[in-house]
Amino acid sequence: MDVFEGWPADATVFLAEIAADNNREFWTAQRHRHAAAVQAPMLALAAELAPEFGPVRVLRPAVNRRFRPDAPPYRTDTGGVTTTSGGSALAVVLSASALSVTAGHWSFDTGQLRRYRAAVDGPAGEELTALLAGLDALVPDPGRPLTGTPRGFGAEHPRIALLRRRGLQLTCSRPAGEWLATRQPLEWVRATWRSASPVLAWLDAHVGAAEPVQRPRQATETPVVPLPS
Template sequence: MSTFQGLPPGLFTFFTELEADNSKAFWQANKSRWERDVRAPMRTLLTELSDEFGALRMFRPNRDVRFSADKSPYKLWTGATSEAQAVGGIGYYLEASAEGIVTGYSAMLMAPDQLRRYRAAIDYARSGNEFEHLNRTLAAESHPVSHGAEEPLKTAPRGYSTDHPRMSVPA
């Protein structure tokens, strides 16, 4: 029997309010809401999903602002991943915010060797055409493929022609 009862409306309200006041004072005054409306239901969901997807680890709520121009201290979302490794790891991803819910399976940031193999596969006619077809199919079903944590390239990668037939496909 499932113990997960869904993500409560309070989760989405909490993140809407946090966006309006992303301060330590707001966080301290509302930490019990975060525990009740965000952390507890996410933990329950992750426990239930672990049978099918393996262990999922929840992201911490505070941001690492050391190297960021944006110094807001808290994330405006909660999420989890099956992969402990940000660079080179491939796994499941779940995120909930005031904007809604995002799920995925991918690499957040490809390691250099993964990126070389990926670009070679996109360049190769057969697998590149299959990738384009898969992208179109997913987009038609409202499941677009995103660029992950990397910003999209503004031009062709080094060694590839700017008029490559798949330059418009995320790379």
């Protein structure tokens, strides 16, 4: 198994440079730096997290612009994502300025939102309130809350702030620095993901996974041939 020894200083330097010069010419000339300083450590980190949290999918450096044509062609960060058995996501992202982790659901689909609000309205909502109050470094992402009140609930509901949420994702960041070149990032990500586990268990039990997204097929659609990476 790959051993994570940290990201060298050139990792954050490269990410800052690709953010400032996000074009094919720069990438072609400098992609070897990404492979050595950014991607290889990320793959090693993912490999060490996998035995406890399951397979971690490492993000590809190129951006899929099929549905985001205005996005820059290359990622200005690197990261990995895994999911719990109940469908909650765990992610780690390194940018030029920070290492960040997230846990939960940034946005619920229709079924998840219905189940979430029903759970928050009942005794399980009191449990969730206590779990969130017991968090240390992790905090709920502000997300995109409703400005009004959800249908069927009044503004006087004791958990109206939770009911207004359209997703529940925990987040935590640490500034980039010399610590990234050690094994500390692995230890920090592992400990932070573990600390999120009670809230993720609540989400898995009461909200569950999102419905698979079905993309419409056109009658004249032709098979897509994967391009070499």
